[in-house]
Amino acid sequence: MASAVPLKVLDLREQRYSCHGCGDCCRDFSVQLRDEDLDRLREQRWEERLGAPVTVEFRGRRYLRQQPDGACLFLQPDGLCRIHAEFGFDEKPVACRLFPFNLAPDASGVRAGLNFACSSVRANRGEALSTHRRDLDRALREVPEAATIAPPRLDRDLRAEPSEEHSIAEGLDAWLKRPGVPLSIRLDGFAWLAQSLGAASFAKVRGPRIRELVDLLVSALPGELEHLPVEPPGGGQRRMLRQAVFARIEDPRFTGDERKPSIRARLSQWNRSRRFSRGRGAVPSLARGWRLPEDFESIEAMPKVDATGETADLVIRWLRASILGGRAWGTGYYGWPIADGVQALALDVACLGWLARAHAAGEGTAAVDLASVAEALGRIDRARGRAVWLGSAGERLRLRYFAADDGLRRLVRANW
Numbered sequence: 001m002a003s004a005v006p007l008k009v010l011d012l013r014e015q016r017y018s019c020h021g022c023g024d025c026c027r028d029f030s031v032q033l034r035d036e037d038l039d040r041l042r043e044q045r046w047e048e049r050l051g052a053p054v055t056v057e058f059r060g061r062r063y064l065r066q067q068p069d070g071a072c073l074f075l076q077p078d079g080l081c082r083i084h085a086e087f088g089f090d091e092k093p094v095a096c097r098l099f100p101f102n103l104a105p106d107a108s109g110v111r112a113g114l115n116f117a118c119s120s121v122r123a124n125r126g127e128a129l130s131t132h133r134r135d136l137d138r139a140l141r142e143v144p145e146a147a148t149i150a151p152p153r154l155d156r157d158l159r160a161e162p163s164e165e166h167s168i169a170e171g172l173d174a175w176l177k178r179p180g181v182p183l184s185i186r187l188d189g190f191a192w193l194a195q196s197l198g199a200a201s202f203a204k205v206r207g208p209r210i211r212e213l214v215d216l217l218v219s220a221l222p223g224e225l226e227h228l229p230v231e232p233p234g235g236g237q238r239r240m241l242r243q244a245v246f247a248r249i250e251d252p253r254f255t256g257d258e259r260k261p262s263i264r265a266r267l268s269q270w271n272r273s274r275r276f277s278r279g280r281g282a283v284p285s286l287a288r289g290w291r292l293p294e295d296f297e298s299i300e301a302m303p304k305v306d307a308t309g310e311t312a313d314l315v316i317r318w319l320r321a322s323i324l325g326g327r328a329w330g331t332g333y334y335g336w337p338i339a340d341g342v343q344a345l346a347l348d349v350a351c352l353g354w355l356a357r358a359h360a361a362g363e364g365t366a367a368v369d370l371a372s373v374a375e376a377l378g379r380i381d382r383a384r385g386r387a388v389w390l391g392s393a394g395e396r397l398r399l400r401y402f403a404a405d406d407g408l409r410r411l412v413r414a415n416w
């Protein structure tokens with residue numbers, strides 16, 4: 001039965017994707033399961049065959065169990081999925097079949113966006129996105145709640161009309177793709193737009209006036225940035241940024257003992273978090289396979305990201321895809337109001353810059369180049385919209401802190 005809800009595949013002609021079978025999405029990824037997935041796993045009789053549970057409960061949700069190194073239990077040494085190999089593509093969990101796409105319903109349909117944790121998406125390799133429509137339509141039929149009409153909010157209690165949401169998305173997109181503007185200025189302008197939207201009183205500005213407001217803000221760029229210079233971030237802002245990075249790269253392991261994590265595991269996590277906060281001395285592990293920088297000081301000593309050429313193309317594709325593909329606010333981002341979601345994306349830009357500099361410091365390179373930005377983006381975008389703690393009240397408070405006192409702009413400028 002065809003879904004009555006229109007599916008809008010991300011309309012970004014610059015972006016391509018096909019799976020190249022790297023298996024990266026089966027490593028360090030928590031795969032949340034639906035009831036239908038659990039039924040299928042039961043029918044496949046894995047627990048009898050393997051003699052051990054294949055799922056794990058964590059904070060009231062069910063996930064696929066992982067191997068000790070963070071790889072999915074079903075990931076074989078040849079890099080292929082065992083469920084896929086034995087039962088076929090259609091028998092895998094829905095999340096696995098959808099990745100790197102996500103489905104985000106709003107008032108006018110369901111948007112299919114893209115996750116840049118996928119290396120083929122980052123490298124822009126493969127077919128046009130429209131060629132995946134059939135698979136996405138099929139996945140949509142298996143995710144009935146995606147068909148629930150859910151307009152995003154402008155504010156805590158105000159639902160946005162489709163035209164209002166469209167005005168904001170179009171305005172942001174127009175700025176991001178404006179030709180001839182260096183990436184560092186585009187990102188600074190994006191952080192300024194995020195802060196300005198956060199300060200807007202949407203109870204008084206509705207309908208066509210939202211379009212006027214956004215057009216006014218966007219037309220003021222980039223000139224406005226010169227009139228509003230910002231200081232480098234203060235110590236508190238830098239500390240909070242490192243904490244934000246930690247929250248984005250620290251994933252729980254679903255190896256089976258998370259209901260009673262050992263004291264040692266808890267202490268180790270607490271210790272890593274403290275070291276990130278302090279920002280001095282040895283750096284705890286950043287990501288699987290990454291070389292560690294000597295210390296936090298060597299990260300701070302790295303230059304800003306070399307934001308030209310392919311690096312600029314990658315970062316702008318990611319931001320545009322997040323906004324146009326429904327991953328920046330509303331159902332694609334923890335149900336957050338539009339302005340809060342845009343601010344979270346601006347914070348991710350700052351986190352991405354910091355993490356790319358950390359990667360380059362670990363590699364011992366003099367410049368923060370495309371390879372480091374691509375690696376860092378693979379980590380930052382992995383968690384966004386999925387990790388429950390990034391949608392928490394504490395995270396919203398962190399954003400309020402950053403948005404005050406030009407914190408988002410200051411942190412973006414310090415890293416880009």
Ligand code: SF4
Nearest residue numbers: 026072074075081096
């Ligand atoms: S079930 Fe298969 S596709 Fe899904 S994460 Fe595990 S190995 Fe990858």
